[in-house]
Amino acid sequence: MLSKITSFALNGIEGIPVEVETDINKGMVAYDLVGLPDAAVKESKERVRSAIKNSALRFPVNKITVNLAPADVKKEGSQYDLPLAISILKASDQLSAECDFVFLGELALDGALRPVTGILPVLISARDAGFKKFVIPEANANEASYIAGIEVYALSSLSEVIAFLTGEKQFAPVKARSFSVASASHSYNSDMSLVKGQKAAKRALEIAVAGGHNILLYGPPGTGKTMLARCIPTIMPDLTFEEALEVTKIHSVAGELTEEGIVTLRPFRTPHHTASAVSLCGGGNSKIRPGEVSKAHKGVLFLDELPEYARHALECLRQPLEDRVITVTRAGGAVTFPADFILCASMNPCPCGNFGSATRQCSCTPAQIHKYRSKVSGPLLDRIDLHVEVDGVNYDDFISEEREETSAEVKERVERARAVQRERLEGEGMDVNANMGERQLKKYCALSPECEKILKNAFETLHLSARARSRIIKVSRTIADLDFSENIRPEHILEAVSYRSGDLK
Numbered sequence: 001m002l003s004k005i006t007s008f009a010l011n012g013i014e015g016i017p018v019e020v021e022t023d024i025n026k027g028m029v030a031y032d033l034v035g036l037p038d039a040a041v042k043e044s045k046e047r048v049r050s051a052i053k054n055s056a057l058r059f060p061v062n063k064i065t066v067n068l069a070p071a072d073v074k075k076e077g078s079q080y081d082l083p084l085a086i087s088i089l090k091a092s093d094q095l096s097a098e099c100d101f102v103f104l105g106e107l108a109l110d111g112a113l114r115p116v117t118g119i120l121p122v123l124i125s126a127r128d129a130g131f132k133k134f135v136i137p138e139a140n141a142n143e144a145s146y147i148a149g150i151e152v153y154a155l156s157s158l159s160e161v162i163a164f165l166t167g168e169k170q171f172a173p174v175k176a177r178s179f180s181v182a183s184a185s186h187s188y189n190s191d192m193s194l195v196k197g198q199k200a201a202k203r204a205l206e207i208a209v210a211g212g213h214n215i216l217l218y219g220p221p222g223t224g225k226t227m228l229a230r231c232i233p234t235i236m237p238d239l240t241f242e243e244a245l246e247v248t249k250i251h252s253v254a255g256e257l258t259e260e261g262i263v264t265l266r267p268f269r270t271p272h273h274t275a276s277a278v279s280l281c282g283g284g285n286s287k288i289r290p291g292e293v294s295k296a297h298k299g300v301l302f303l304d305e306l307p308e309y310a311r312h313a314l315e316c317l318r319q320p321l322e323d324r325v326i327t328v329t330r331a332g333g334a335v336t337f338p339a340d341f342i343l344c345a346s347m348n349p350c351p352c353g354n355f356g357s358a359t360r361q362c363s364c365t366p367a368q369i370h371k372y373r374s375k376v377s378g379p380l381l382d383r384i385d386l387h388v389e390v391d392g393v394n395y396d397d398f399i400s401e402e403r404e405e406t407s408a409e410v411k412e413r414v415e416r417a418r419a420v421q422r423e424r425l426e427g428e429g430m431d432v433n434a435n436m437g438e439r440q441l442k443k444y445c446a447l448s449p450e451c452e453k454i455l456k457n458a459f460e461t462l463h464l465s466a467r468a469r470s471r472i473i474k475v476s477r478t479i480a481d482l483d484f485s486e487n488i489r490p491e492h493i494l495e496a497v498s499y500r501s502g503d504l505k
């Protein structure tokens with residue numbers, strides 16, 4: 001007999017319907033699984049066999065053929081265990097109930113249902129494609145509860161699913177919840193007011209966040225670079241509901257959601273400097289997972305001590321920095337994940353950290369300094385809009401009575417500048433200056449002859465690239481927006497240029 005059960009596959013963060021078809025025939029005992037399954041899906045054969053037997057049901061001894069359709073979509077992960085089991089039970093006449101649900105879940109050998117990754121993106125895609133009823137593992141209930149307009153049953157074992165389908169036992173659907181992103185404020189351990197002095201660096205951070213620009217902090221060790229970077233999420237606007245869902249989708253696929261099942265704070269990712277290209281950008285052998293660049297989506301990717309990272313891993317950042325998405329290619333297709341983040345990098349100016357310091361002596365040879373800096377390539381530095389020197393703090397700054405501005409105060413200005421950008425860029429498919437293309441640059445960033453002259457001068461003396469020129473204009477647009485200035489004025493261009501003229505070149 002033939003049976004068909006619906007499940008879903010994930011491609012990046014999009015769900016695709018998959019039919020699990022099972023045909024049971026008389027003939028030589030066999031159990032075949034076809035339809036582009038990966039290793040984890042092939043293993044499900046054995047899990048399903050044990051789970052069925054241990055749920056006091058019969059595993060058919062016939063010729064069983066299971067097909068996962070469409071055959072051209074790669075099937076990864078363990079979520080097909082449950083649909084496979086249901087489909088085998090139906091095909092072997094052990095279950096006659098109507099099964100018009102979408103089934104997702106991994107089975108333990110004893111028949112218990114285990115959570116799977118990617119429930120949130122699957123349910124959203126499925127709902128948008130018109131599917132209404134779902135059976136999922138109990139442990140995924142929290143994540144599922146945030147999606148309105150669907151009926152989700154979160155159950156704990158295969159026997160429970162059978163009892164539910166036959167009507168032997170009643171279960172209530174998961175109760176829909178909403179979440180509030182406003183509650184995200186004040187949830188960070190850092191605050192701008194805790195950083196003494198460093199006025200210039202704080203100003204640069206404000207510009208970076210206001211316009212979504214990348215920033216590099218360089219200077220001697222112990223001057224507060226890491227401390228400053230940790231303040232970035234505290235001055236970013238709260239996530240909107242849509243953004244929170246998008247970020248959650250990625251973290252769901254990555255299998256990194258907490259019990260709560262939703263991400264309400266902007267991500268602040270700090271991958272260790274031993275991170276590989278795959279862990280930074282995404283990939284993997286059997287199942288494609290999003291990398292740090294995607295997990296930092298709508299938040300911050302902080303690379304502390306930039307030259308310590310493997311050069312190859314850093315070079316892979318170029319594409320997402322330019323395109324705001326990352327495409328991971330492998331045999332059988334490409335997967336695209338969002339990767340729209342602010343890159344914050346920090347580095348010492350030389351191995352000993354004192355090069356350029358007004359007070360301390362550098363003990364490095366020019367060759368050592370050259371080697372250290374050449375670990376970070378020019379093209380990567382070119383994509384970082386603001387290069388900021390963070391020098392030592394004066395002792396007077398610690399004992400000064402002057403009140404340091406809090407993150408909440410800075411955040412207010414950032415939000416106002418972002419509102420200006422949103423209004424201007426409405427309908428362009430972007431909401432911050434950093435994401436403007438050449439067309440928007442032309443349309444919204446007209447330069448007066450005087451501004452053009454300053455830029456030309458900088459271009460020639462600093463040997464800037466065309467990319468650096470565009471990026472300087474975008475930064476000056478943000479500085480003008482923080483200033484509520486309709487036009488980019490000379491002082492805005494000058495400040496933007498100053499963030500490019502550091503001695504790092």
Ligand SMILES: Nc1ncnc2c1ncn2[C@@H]1O[C@H](COP(=O)(O)OP(=O)(O)O)[C@@H](O)[C@H]1O
Pocket residue numbers: 194195196197198220221222223224225226227228346393
């Ligand atoms: N500007 C500052 N204001 C207050 N404390 C500071 C400042 N700079 C550094 N510190 C103190 O020094 C510690 C080390 O700073 P850190 O940010 O790790 O330096 P870096 O990353 O530049 O090496 C911080 O945890 C903090 O206690």
Ligand SMILES: [Mg+2]
Pocket residue numbers: 222225226227304346
């Ligand atoms: Mg540090």
